[in-house]
Amino acid sequence: MSRFDLGVGLALMPGLVDEIEAVSDLVDCLEVEPQTFWLETGDPDEPFRLERDELLAVTRRVDSLLAHGVTNPVGGSRPPSAAMIRLFAETVTVLDASLVSEHLSFNESTGWGKAFSSAFFLPPCQSWAGVDAAVASISALRGNLTMPFSVESPVSYLQPRNEELPDGAFMSEVAIRADCGILLDLHNIWTNERNGRQSVADYVAQLPLERVWEVHLAGGLEHRGYWLDAHSGMLHPDLLRVASLVLPQLPAVRAVVYEILPEFVVQNGRNVMRADLESLHRLVDKCGMRRTSATSTRDAVPPTRVARSSAASTADLDPSVWEQTLAHLAIGRTECAEDGGGNATMTREMNADPGLALIRELVAAGRSGRVSSSLPLTIELLISLFGIDEVDQLLATYAAQTFPGLWGSQEGRGFAQWARSEFRDEPLIQAALSLDTAALDYLQNGQTQSVTIDFDPIDLMAKIKTHEAPNTTQGVYCVTVGP
Amino acid sequence: MKEKLSTEQIARAVHPESINVHVPIEVMWDSDRLAGLKKDILGRLGCLACTSGFDIRWRARRDYIVNPSLEIRELSEFGR
Structure with missing residues (x-):
């Protein structure tokens, strides 16, 4: 294992399989999203099955494969179900993945006496109790996997709150306590900065950089005054500039992976994907040879961590209350179910956050997309x-x-x-x-x-x-x- | 010995006058891209990869219907 040994990768889902050939000279590794190769079975004990033939066809395309979960996020207080964990492990084993990752977000909560999905990644509760919850969820999903496991920096359309741990500090604490890697999604944290959260520079300064094993880059788009993590292609020049500053600081990074949704390849054309991948190769070639002095300094002196006792106010944020409140509001409810345990003050504060309306719109767009497709x-x-x-x-x-x-x-x-x-x-x-x-x-x-x-x-x-x-x-x- | 009837057999028993038609899935779901049907099914029924961004499938369909080639196409004229 060495720096950038996995090179430049492409996040792959079934709709992109036919596109690989056109860019195969630019793709060193493929990052497979396991659940995009699963279908429902109707069996409550084993609710999903792997489309093994489809997956195996992918494994023959390149030498190096990564696995990136997209439905079992580990940033919340509800760990994935045992059946999901089993199938995730089976899929990454079939892939013989060099790196495995999931999102430091949540997408499930409870209310009306049952669990429900938000069907959308929601930002985690950035408190000390939230750190503990995430560490437990990571442990559950990672199970007995022998591959290096990382968690991805989440996107949040909500405004930062005073009682939260800063974004970078939260990621840092989770990674250190769970003893796992960090998948640094530069587009996500750049999106967060553009939408009013912590700056990329401050975020990166709070990370244990030796734990960043993989980087994601993607295109986004402007929508209602927000920058969206849309995976829509066309890497923004400012994001590439940010990447050129951050990558040299990462002593153990192994892969830079490009994400684009198939719908946008169809819409924007294959040339966009090719041009973006060429940009990433230039970036890796340049940054692979250059490590900044900051890197060697940071190798020796880890970032200052937030003391648990010095941030007493964050103790007030209970992850289950955060998750119930946000999940209810995200799916369009105006308040929590009576048995949902949501907090009235938090409900009021979240309702006042303009980012909530955007989240609701995105959740609704996803639902309409799924109905119209199925x-x-x-x-x-x-x-x-x-x-x-x-x-x-x-x-x-x-x-x-x-x-x-x-x-x-x-x-x-x-x-x-x-x-x-x-x-x-x-x-x-x-x-x-x-x-x-x-x-x-x-x-x-x-x-x-x-x-x-x-x-x-x-x-x-x-x-x-x-x-x-x-x-x-x-x-x-x-x-x-x-x- | 009791034998369980299939849904098709029951339907024929209840509606002896019924006309039997077989519809291949490719035809039913109008997959013009027949070769890609399997992957198309994963995309339709499975999990969409990006779940923190913008699912544009409905919006794209809507935009296409409203303006397929810079021409306004009023679908409502086909309706009631």
Whole structure:
């Protein structure tokens, strides 16, 4: 293991597999996001299964693989479930990953007598109790993994609070106490700085730099006065300048990984991905040879840590209260459930933070994206019948009355259940829902599905495509959905 | 000996007049990119990679419908 031995990497998800060839000369390692290769099973004991063939096809692409979890964040007080931990371990073992990581965020809380997902990474409770909670969650997920394990610096759209540990100090304490590495997402902390939180320089100054084993860089975009961690491509020149200052300070960094979502590759073109990867190679070539004097100084003198006793006010922040309050508000509730344990003062303060509205918008956008992707016939039909604005409103109403599903299939089934009741007297919509959910069932369990609908399915599908659905041929049709 | 009927058999028994139609999943979900269907399914039903950013899938669809090629296309005219 040596500095930059894993080189420049690309964060890979199924939608990017076909894009690798075009940039293979610029990709030294691939960072696989394990859960993007999982599908729901419907079995409560083993709720997900690994699409092993798809994953193995990826492993043949390059010599070095990293694993980066995207659904089991370890910054909260609720550690991932045993089934998730098992499958995560299985996936990273199949990959034989050189580095393994997860996010120092949370995405689950409780209320109304059950656990629910925010379906979005939310910032952790940056108190001493929050440090303890994160350390316990890291220990649970890491389990018996033998690979180096790191936690990723989170993005937060909330304003900093006086009683919080500073962002860098919180990350530092967690990494030291958990004895793990740091995945320094420079775009995340630069986003935080742009949105009013700690500066990148101050953040980095608080880190045990020898624990930074991996760096992430990504493109973002401006939205409603905020900079978004959108993974939208086109690395910002200012971010590259920041990276050129930070990378030389990292004595043990092994990989710099570029993140872009497939949707943005399609939208912005492959040239963007290629240009960004070329920028990262230039950066690594330059910084790999140069280590600043600050590095050697920091090797010998670790950063000053915040004394636990000197920050007594942070003891007031209880991670479970923080998580319950923020998770409820993020999914669109105006207050915590009575049994949720949320704190009224914290609810009021978070409601006053303009970042909360952005978080809500992003959570809602994710839900709409998952519904529209997993119920394509139904959504297309609804657009035909009601127009796009009304479907927007329908999705908002659905979101206000239900809990998010982190997985496309979960959100699709949630919307289908809601829409069956909402449109109980609309046979055309019921037919589309039956066909879509039969498809979901088939894709989940591999068994051909049968449904009876009141319309000719071939005619219905053709007319949905051309937005002529209301005149579909009627009758009794027994439809099988399968390969 | 009792034999469990399949959903399809039950449907045929209840609706003997029913017309049987098989729809391949690729056709149903209009995957013009048939070769990429498996990966497409992971994208549709699985977990989206970035869960701290902006899921643009709905917004992109909306924008496309409103303005596919710098022309306003009123989908509501197809509706009620």
